[in-house]
Amino acid sequence: MELRHLRAVVALAETLHFGRAAERLGIQQPPLSLQLQALERELKVRLFDRGSRKVALTSVGALFLVEARATLAQAERAVAVVRRAGEGEIGEIRLGFTASSPFTAVMPRVIHAFRQRFPEVGLKLVGMTTRDQLAALVQRKLDLAFIRSPFAPIPPEVEALNVMTDRLMLVLRADHPLAALPVVPIAALAREPFVMFERDAGTGIWDQIVAICADQGFSPTVAQEAREAPTLIGLVAAGLGVTILPDSLSRIQVEGVVYRPLDTPQAASTVLLAHRRDERGGAVLAFVRLVEETVVGSGMISAGGHDARDIKNAAV
Numbered sequence: 001m002e003l004r005h006l007r008a009v010v011a012l013a014e015t016l017h018f019g020r021a022a023e024r025l026g027i028q029q030p031p032l033s034l035q036l037q038a039l040e041r042e043l044k045v046r047l048f049d050r051g052s053r054k055v056a057l058t059s060v061g062a063l064f065l066v067e068a069r070a071t072l073a074q075a076e077r078a079v080a081v082v083r084r085a086g087e088g089e090i091g092e093i094r095l096g097f098t099a100s101s102p103f104t105a106v107m108p109r110v111i112h113a114f115r116q117r118f119p120e121v122g123l124k125l126v127g128m129t130t131r132d133q134l135a136a137l138v139q140r141k142l143d144l145a146f147i148r149s150p151f152a153p154i155p156p157e158v159e160a161l162n163v164m165t166d167r168l169m170l171v172l173r174a175d176h177p178l179a180a181l182p183v184v185p186i187a188a189l190a191r192e193p194f195v196m197f198e199r200d201a202g203t204g205i206w207d208q209i210v211a212i213c214a215d216q217g218f219s220p221t222v223a224q225e226a227r228e229a230p231t232l233i234g235l236v237a238a239g240l241g242v243t244i245l246p247d248s249l250s251r252i253q254v255e256g257v258v259y260r261p262l263d264t265p266q267a268a269s270t271v272l273l274a275h276r277r278d279e280r281g282g283a284v285l286a287f288v289r290l291v292e293e294t295v296v297g298s299g300m301i302s303a304g305g306h307d308a309r310d311i312k313n314a315a316v
Contacts (some may be wrong), residue, residue: 001043002270003075006071007072008021008025009039009068010037010065010068010069010072011024011032012032012036012048012055012209016055016056018033032237036048043064045064047060047061048055056092059283083094083227086193089098091121091283092124093123093124093144094124094126094142094199095125095145095287096126096127096131096137096144096146097144097146097148098128098129098146100126100148100229100249101128101248101271103248103249103251103252104164105164106163109128113290114287114290115157115287117242118158118286121286128142128145129201130148130246133145133146133147133155134155137155137157137274137276138155138157143271143279143283143303144274144275144287146163146257146269146270146274147271148204148205148272148276149270154230157278158274158276159274159275159276161173161273162269162272163221163273164270164271165268165271166246166247166271167246167261168262169250169260169261170243170244170260171233171236171244171257171258171259172257173236173237178192178242182261183260183262184261185262186212186216190217190218193206193220193221193242194221194223194242195223195224195232195236195240195241196209196225196226196232196243197227197229198227198272199225201227211243212244212267215264222246223241224308226247227250229245232245233245236314237254245259264300264315273288293316
């Protein structure tokens with residue numbers, strides 16, 4: 001039994017005329033008759049009484065008509081669902097993000113715009129470090145990820161769009177002597193105690209801070225470590241040292257803490273939107289397209305795609 005057989009039954013039941021039913025279906029009358037005969041043989045029942053002047057449904061045919069209509073309606077719903085999913089109108093996205101991503105101008109704006117345009121797509125947000133997000137993308141545990149550079153060589157299965165550049169800022173107490181400077185030289189931090197992310201936390205800013213300091217001939221003195229940026233800011237407020245964090249985190253205002261730019265172009269981090277290269281449609285690519293429209297089109301980021309495999313080291 002095929003859907004065309006069910007359509008034939010519905011068309012003939014509604015017209016009770018072979019010629020008009022065939023015309024509705026866009027076929028000739030003989031193929032219509034053959035389809036119905038084949039269906040009746042398969043079901044081993046008569047669906048229609050055929051006379052020389054009229055066609056009528058049998059009692060069994062009337063029951064079958066109800067089920068045929070329901071089956072065709074369900075098939076149409078299935079097609080509509082698949083098409084909408086292919087256009088990104090329904091489904092679910094598992095979206096990873098770093099701890100600093102919600103504080104950027106990009107992530108909240110894009111998510112809000114996506115929810116307005118695709119209200120039937122569920123967004124499951126998962127906070128992870130960039131290292132863990134890249135692994136989750138490869139393992140198909142995430143669909144998209146807001147990650148940060150610089151980072152370890154990106155897996156070949158993943159590509160990324162350059163979203164925005166976020167400069168790194170020195171975080172220190174407002175009463176610290178260096179807080180009086182509009183721009184702080186890296187060299188001035190040689191004897192300062194640092195509070196930093198734990199080395200194994202999977203954030204690349206640890207390596208970046210070490211590299212920036214090494215260019216000035218010193219290694220940072222790590223006084224305390226933590227796994228979360230708000231904790232680091234709190235430790236700065238407590239006078240345990242200074243730290244370096246993305247500028248987007250300056251939205252976390254803690255009494256007695258200020259943010260100052262550093263004097264090196266190395267003090268910068270790039271936010272990227274990553275996804276698997278084999279994504280071909282649906283809600284994931286609809287999200288990517290919206291990022292390109294909303295963010296690139298507004299001038300918030302540099303236009304065009306970005307193959308992040310060229311970036312070295314590791315990320316926040």
